[in-house]
Each structure stands twice: as C-alpha cells, then as structure tokens.
Amino acid sequence: MDNNLINSTFRKSFGKSLLYALPMFLITFMFMTGGRLNFSDPMAVMATLIAFLLVNVLYFLMHYTGKTDRYRVVLFIIFALTLSYTLIKNMVEIRSSMSFSRSDILECKIPFCHLVIPMMILPAAFTKSIIFPGSILNGFANISSMVVLWLVATLVLGRGFCSWGCFYGGWDDGFSRMRKKPAIRKINEIWRWMPFAILFMVALTAALTLVPTYCDWICPFKAVTEFEKVTSVESAAKAGVFLSLFIGLVVVLPILTKKRTQCSFLCPLGAVNSLSNKITPFTVKIDKAACSECFKCVEVCPLFALTKEDIKAGKVSIFCSKCGKCVDACSKNAIHYGIKGVPAGTLKNFLRNLFLFVSFLFMAIFSAGAVISTLHSLLKLIF
Amino acid sequence: MFPYLMAGSAGVRRITIDLSLFLFTRFVVYFFLATLSWYFGQALFRNPLARNLVPGLLYIVFAIMLVWYSISNSRRNKCPAKIVTTVNDRRLVPVLLGVVNSLGFCPALFLILTKGATQGTLFQSYMAFFAFFVGSSLWFLPLPLAGKVRKKEVLKTIGILATGLAGIIFMIKGITNLIGGILNG
Numbered sequence: 001m002d003n004n005l006i007n008s009t010f011r012k013s014f015g016k017s018l019l020y021a022l023p024m025f026l027i028t029f030m031f032m033t034g035g036r037l038n039f040s041d042p043m044a045v046m047a048t049l050i051a052f053l054l055v056n057v058l059y060f061l062m063h064y065t066g067k068t069d070r071y072r073v074v075l076f077i078i079f080a081l082t083l084s085y086t087l088i089k090n091m092v093e094i095r096s097s098m099s100f101s102r103s104d105i106l107e108c109k110i111p112f113c114h115l116v117i118p119m120m121i122l123p124a125a126f127t128k129s130i131i132f133p134g135s136i137l138n139g140f141a142n143i144s145s146m147v148v149l150w151l152v153a154t155l156v157l158g159r160g161f162c163s164w165g166c167f168y169g170g171w172d173d174g175f176s177r178m179r180k181k182p183a184i185r186k187i188n189e190i191w192r193w194m195p196f197a198i199l200f201m202v203a204l205t206a207a208l209t210l211v212p213t214y215c216d217w218i219c220p221f222k223a224v225t226e227f228e229k230v231t232s233v234e235s236a237a238k239a240g241v242f243l244s245l246f247i248g249l250v251v252v253l254p255i256l257t258k259k260r261t262q263c264s265f266l267c268p269l270g271a272v273n274s275l276s277n278k279i280t281p282f283t284v285k286i287d288k289a290a291c292s293e294c295f296k297c298v299e300v301c302p303l304f305a306l307t308k309e310d311i312k313a314g315k316v317s318i319f320c321s322k323c324g325k326c327v328d329a330c331s332k333n334a335i336h337y338g339i340k341g342v343p344a345g346t347l348k349n350f351l352r353n354l355f356l357f358v359s360f361l362f363m364a365i366f367s368a369g370a371v372i373s374t375l376h377s378l379l380k381l382i383f
Numbered sequence: 384m385f386p387y388l389m390a391g392s393a394g395v396r397r398i399t400i401d402l403s404l405f406l407f408t409r410f411v412v413y414f415f416l417a418t419l420s421w422y423f424g425q426a427l428f429r430n431p432l433a434r435n436l437v438p439g440l441l442y443i444v445f446a447i448m449l450v451w452y453s454i455s456n457s458r459r460n461k462c463p464a465k466i467v468t469t470v471n472d473r474r475l476v477p478v479l480l481g482v483v484n485s486l487g488f489c490p491a492l493f494l495i496l497t498k499g500a501t502q503g504t505l506f507q508s509y510m511a512f513f514a515f516f517v518g519s520s521l522w523f524l525p526l527p528l529a530g531k532v533r534k535k536e537v538l539k540t541i542g543i544l545a546t547g548l549a550g551i552i553f554m555i556k557g558i559t560n561l562i563g564g565i566l567n568g
Contacts, residue, residue: 190540197544201552217552233563237555 009333010066010352017063020353024059024361028052031365032372043383047375054078054371055364062356068324072360073173076163079367080170082374084224087111089377091226099229105133111226112143114150114166118199118268119206119214131210153362158280159273162263162303163323164359165366168221172262173323176254176302183256191265192304192319199268214268220245260302263321274318282355284322285338287345288314297326297335314344322359327352401477406520408481416485417499417512424500424508436564441497442557448493449550453543491519494553 012020032052037045058071065071090111091098100110112134123131135142153161162169202214215222217238223246228235245266253261263270277283291311298306305319306326326335336348337355427433486492495515502508 190544193537193540194544194548196541197548200541200545201548217555233566234559237559241555 009348010068012063012066014064017060020063021056021060024357024364025056027361028055028364028368032368043379044372044376047372047379050375051368051371055360055368059356059360059364062360063353067328068352068356069328072163072324072363073170073177075360075363075367077170077174078371079167079363080174082367082370083167084171085377086370086373087225089373097229098226100226101229108133108135110134112146113168113221113225114146115168115219115221115267115269116212116215117147117150118272119202119212122203122207123210126207127210129210131206132212132215149366153366154273154276154280156280157282157322157359157362158277159270159318159320160280160282160322160359161273162267162270163321164363166263166269167367167370168267169260169263171221171224172250172254172260173302175251176258176260178255179258182258184253185257187257187259187304189304189307194265195267195271195274198266199271202268217241218245218266220250220262220266222246223250258302259304264303264319273321277318277320281339282322282358283338283340284316284320284326285336285342285344286311286314286316287334287336287348289345290332290334292332292334294331296329296331300325300329322355404474404477405481405484408478409485409520410516412482412485413512413516414509416496417508418505420496420499421502421505421508424502428501432564436561438497438501439557439560439562439564441493442553442560444557445493445497446550446552446554446557449546449553451550453547453550491515 029052032048037048039045055075058075062068062071088098091100094109095101095104104110110133112132116132120130120132123129130136130143132143136144150161150165153165157164163173198214198218202212202218205211205213218241220242222239222242227239227242230236230239245262249262249266253259291314293308293311295308295311298308298311302323302325303319303321305317305321307317310317322337324337327337333348336344337352338344338347339351339354342351427437495512498511498515499508502511
C-alpha cells in the first residue's frame with residue numbers, strides 16, 4: 001500500500017490544508033518582506049517571492065500529505081547549502097578569501113556559530129569574557145543574536161534545534177539520503193555518547209586555555225565555511241583534521257550508514273541539546289497500544305535515538321531531534337508528536353499541528369535570509 | 384581504592400584526617416617528582432634537536448597510553464593498590480595510598496612528567512606540578528558520593544570515550560610537534 005495512504009490520520013483535505021497554512025503564509029510574508037516589497041530591485045523581489053513560495057508550499061504539503069520529514073528535509077538541506085554559500089560569499093567579499101588571518105582574529109571579525117556556545121559558558125562564568133573573536137552586537141553572524149536564537153529555539157524545541165534550526169545538519173542529513181539501503185548496518189550504540197565525551201573535553205579545555213578548542217581543532221564545517229590560513233605545521237594539521245572529519249563524518253559515513261553521523265557522534269552542541277530535551281514541552285510519544293513492534297522507526301531514525309528497548313518501554317531517548325522520520329515511517333501512527341504530560345495516543349493531530357507550526361516557522365524565518373540572499377545571487381548570475 | 388576508605392563507616396573527623404594525610408602525601412611525592420623531572424629534562428634537553436623532538440615523541444607515547452587505556456579490558460581487573468590490603472596499621476593506609484596513587488604510572492602522570500621536564504626553571508616545574516596536584520585532588524572530593532550517582536555506566540562510557548579522544552588529540556599534537564621539530568632542525 002502507498003505510504004501516503006497509510007498515514008491517513010495526519011492527512012488533510014486541500015481546503016483544510018490551505019487553512020492550516022494560512023497563518024504561516026501571513027507570518028512568513030511579514031518576516032521575509034518586512035511588510036512591503038521593494039520593487040526598485042526586481043531580482044530581490046523575485047528572490048523573496050521564490051523563497052516565500054518554497055517555504056509555504058512545503059508547509060502546505062506537510063498538512064496535505066500528512067508527511068513531516070519528507071518536506072522538512074527539503075528546506076533543511078537548502079538552508080545548509082545556502083547558509084554555507086552566503087557565509088563564503090561574505091567572507092570572500094570582505095577579505096577576498098575563505099581563510100582568516102591573525103589580524104581578523106585580533107579585530108574580532110570571525111563570524112559566530114552556535115557550535116561555540118558550549119565552550120563559552122565556563123570561561124564566561126569565571127572570567128566574564130567571551131572566548132570567541134567575533135563581534136558581540138554588530139555585523140554578520142554576531143554573537144548575541146546567535147546565542148539568543150539558539151537559546152529560545154532550544155528551550156522550545158530541545159534537540160529539535162538539530163533538525164529544525166541547525167544550519168549544518170542539512171549537510172549530513174542530505175548525504176544520509178543518497179543511498180536506498182545502508183551499506184553499514186551494525187553500529188555499536190556506545191558511540192551515541194561520544195558527543196558528551198567531546199562536550200566534556202572541549203568545555204574543559206576551553207575553560208583551561210580560554211580558546212574555543214572545538215573550532216580550533218575539530219569542527220568539520222570549517223571545510224565549508226572558513227578556516228585558519230595554513231602557515232605552519234600546526235595549521236596544516238588542523239586543516240587536515242577539519243577535512244578528514246568533514247569527508248568522513250559528513251559525507252562518507254552518512255552515505256554508507258544512512259545516519260547523520262556527524263550529528264550523532266561528534267557535535268558537542270547536540271549533546272547540550274539532548275540534555276535540553278529533558279525540559280522542553282515538545283516530545284515524540286509512542287502509543288504502545290497502537291504499536292505493532294515492527295521496529296521500522298528504529299531502522300529509519302537518523303540519530304540512533306530509538307532502540308528496540310526504547311520502543312518496548314514506550315519512550316524515545318534524549319537523543320531525539322524530532323525530525324519526524326519515525327513518524328512518517330510508522331504505518332500504525334503509533335509514533336507521534338506530543339507534549340509532556342499529555343498521554344500518548346491522545347490529541348495526535350492537534351499536537352502535530354502545534355509542533356509543526358512552531359518548528360517550521362522557526363526554520364522558515366531562520367533560513368529566509370540565507371535562502372533569499374543565495375537566490376538573489378543566482379538570479380543576478382543568470383539574468 | 385580511596386573511595387572505600389572515605390565512604391567507610393568512619394565519622395567525618397576520621398575521614399577528614401585520612402583525606403588530609405592522603406593529599407599531603409601526594410603533595411610531597413609530587414614535589415620530589417617535579418625536582419627529578421626538571422633535572423632529568425635539563426640533562427636531556429640541552430641539545431636543541433632533542434628539545435624539539437622529545438616532547439613530540441613523549442606526547443605520542445602518552446597518546447598511545449591513553450588510547451590503550453580506553454580500549455583495553457584489563458583496566459577493569461587490576462588493582463594498583465593491592466599492597467595496601469596487607470598493611471595492618473590503619474594510620475598508615477592513607478599515607479601508603481597517597482604514595483601509590485601519586486606514583487601509579489597513569490597517562491596523566493606521564494604528561495605532567497613531560498611538562499615538568501620541559502619547563503625553563505625549577506620553580507616553573509614546581510608550579511606545573513602544583514597545578515596538577517590541585518587539579519587532580521579536586522577529583523577525589525566528590526568520590527565518597529560516587530555510590531549515589533545514577534546511570535554510573537553512562538558516565539563510565541563517556542569517561543572512556545573522552546580518554547580515547549584525548550589520546551587522539553595528543554597523538555595529533557605529538558606528530559605535529561615532531562614534524563615541526565624536524566623541519567625547524
């Protein structure tokens with residue numbers, strides 16, 4: 001049977017889907033246009049309209065087909081690609097290179113990203129200073145705006161940030177979908193705890209050395225954003241580490257395992273976000289009465305958040321990023337979005353609508369700038 | 384080993400005395416080690432090539448130890464303080480534990496010996512060991528409560544993974560130092 005038809009609980013009629021999409025339509029229009037379109041630059045208007053249509057069509061389809069992850073991932077991947085493009089473009093425009101120099105560090109010109117946050121906390125508490133050479137209030141990707149955005153999203157969505165807000169996650173999410181079946185199936189569950197080990201290490205070493213050690217030595221996304229100019233054996237070694245981790249954990253392993261291996265085994269912010277899952281209202285629930293224990297959800301979960309034991313116990317682990325892949329895969333609708341305190345199996349549709357509205361709105365608004373900017377550049381290139 | 388001593392049936396006063404004796408013994412042993420390692424380093428690192436290469440090599444050895452420690456199953460079986468179980472005088476137990484704990488050839492001790500040996504002055508070596516003493520002593524303070532921790536297995540897993548990771552980082556640092564040392568002559 002077609003999977004679309006199986007998931008009938010979450011499907012809606014065309015008219016009803018339009019009605020549900022209307023608030024998103026209005027809010028994203030306001031955010032993307034600022035209330036008015038500037039017709040003096042037709043390319044910018046066209047880019048804004050294309051981005052606006054893209055997010056709203058995806059949101060409409062989520063309601064119309066009852067599928068979540070299938071449409072989430074489209075915007076998620078576009079977000080990752082366009083953000084990297086925008087970041088690189090800015091870097092090249094400002095300093096004519098993707099690499100940064102010592103003077104860029106001294107002048108605090110390094111764009112900030114949310115992966116630094118776990119390393120900032122201890123040094124900020126003890127020394128009242130921020131150990132990242134970026135701008136606090138001004139310029140592109142400043143520290144305060146990123147911290148506030150991450151904090152709000154994490155408090156509301158928990159690890160949902162990793163699937164609805166992180167502008168890096170789309171990379172390995174995209175690569176993990178390239179094969180139909182995984183070439184590597186057996187992965188020891190012990191590796192799920194690796195991000196916590198990395199978090200422990202980088203938080204401690206950053207506190208001791210007052211250097212964001214993850215950015216300095218580990219971050220694989222240096223390969224698609226910015227990196228230290230190779231001028232010594234040490235900087236060459238760092239570049240080697242960045243590239244190896246990017247190729248290994250963001251490209252090759254996701255293709256072979258069909259899992260988001262960078263998010264699952266490396267990202268220290270993912271560990272923090274996993275802990276935040278304990279306090280956030282939204283969660284994924286397992287309706288044990290409806291579950292047939294086919295374990296399809298365990299198989300498709302990209303973050304190793306579900307095990308057979310979890311399903312038997314009727315609860316998802318702290319690693320869940322609420323991506324919706326298990327929800328889409330469940331033919332019995334036994335896995336669904338929920339809210340803590342509301343019993344599993346109740347208000348499935350209402351809670352899904354509520355979660356989708358909050359999470360998709362966040363992703364749509366957060367990604368809008370990068371998507372519009374990239375489309376604008378592409379249109380200028382074409383016409 | 385020491386948690387048993389601290390978490391036994393003794394009162395707070397007894398535990399405080401035992402803990403103080405234990406830490407004092409460690410402090411004295413580290414003082415001697417700082418002196419020894421610095422003089423050893425002075426003798427070894429007079430040659431500029433050795434000064435460049437040896438720290439890199441030592442980092443690599445340290446890294447191998449860390450990785451071995453994280454993957455080896457034998458760490459679960461060995462009791463480094465077996466000798467203590469043969470001591471009858473209870474007052475000697477924390478002192479002996481202090482000595483055994485300080486001299487236990489673990490990756491962290493190896494690292495601080497390397498650091499002590501490469502310091503410019505004896506005072507700097509003392510300071511490095513003092514910082515190591517303070518840092519490593521902190522870990523003993525919450526240990527009496529270890530029995531209360533839930534999900535101990537998870538914490539153990541994270542600890543083992545972090546050890547392996549530190550090993551990999553030191554391996555890269557060691558290789559970098561080594562190549563840098565060779566290139567710089």
